[in-house]
Amino acid sequence: KQEVTQIPAALSVPEGENLVLNCSFTDSAIYNLQWFRQDPGKGLTSLLLIQSSQREQTSGRLNASLDKSSGRSTLYIAASQPGDSATYLCAVSGNYGQNFVFGPGTRLSVLP
């Protein structure tokens, strides 16, 4: 059974810092991995989708990498801003197209 963990559970940084969020999964036989952002009381907004054949995806100040063999993904946020404050969740889908399994999320606070 696939299990997804995210470290740290919470993170507080001053504005302008570069930061890394981590996601680990127990079964490396995944089809793809998706990073989401969730603002308090809101739904999930898709940030990046990485296919299993890819190593990374970039969108603006965000860069997500994937290492299937080690069961890890990282989300890199450059030059953080207060508006980046939110919970970031990763989710992985199985190699046979099974539905996404979500991690518990990392709650990020960027202080002005």
Place this chain on the structure above:
Amino acid sequence: EAGVAQSPRYKIIEKRQSVAFWCNPISGHATLYWYQQILGQGPKLLIQFQNNGVVDDSQLPKDRFSAERLKGVDSTLKIQPAKLEDSAVYLCASSSRGGGRYGYTFGSGTRLTVV
């Protein structure tokens, strides 16, 4: 394109009452999901529809939860009777194809508080 629509945004009910949530997916998306997200946890899949058929409802508490997707478009999730532990955000998502081969698009969710 229009996103996934959900209503209501918030609902407060007493335990043992019933409640229903509505979801309209992105036009043309055949697959629709209902997730339950308890505070501090990641979303947990309750049920997956492919068109108007159920693909996976293994984690749906069928003694109190029910869901339908008539005509393969919008969907309703019902809880009857509600328990305190049902307090959560109920998220609807849709995808153009089933499983995890394509990304999901989520709605804004319905926050349910059972008192």
